[in-house]
Amino acid sequence: MSDLDVLEFLDGHELDDFTAPPATIAKNMDPTKGTIQQRVRILNAAGLIEKEDEKGGYYRLTGLGRRYLEAELLDEEEDQLKEFDPSDV
Secondary structure, three states, X not given: OOHHHHHHHHHOOOOOOOOEOHHHHHHOOOOOHHHXXXXXXXXXHHOOEEEOOOOOOOEEEOHHHHHHHOOOOOHXXXXXXXXXXXXXX
16 A cells, blocks of 8 residues: 555546545555545645644545646646655644
């Protein structure tokens, strides 16, 4: 299971603005909920996904996340992601 798998899960639904909590993502993939929660925190900090609202635990793909999946990042976005350090999260 990789971060790309999480992004593709959030992108792979008919709904344009599909959201899911980490528990739902974990149920549809092999890793534990704790593993997914960790990956979601990192993807959120990188700006690839965002929380639907501060109270709920639902996440959705951002425009940056969609461009990442479609390999359509702008140069500055690529630089931003290259400089992102997941160990800071």
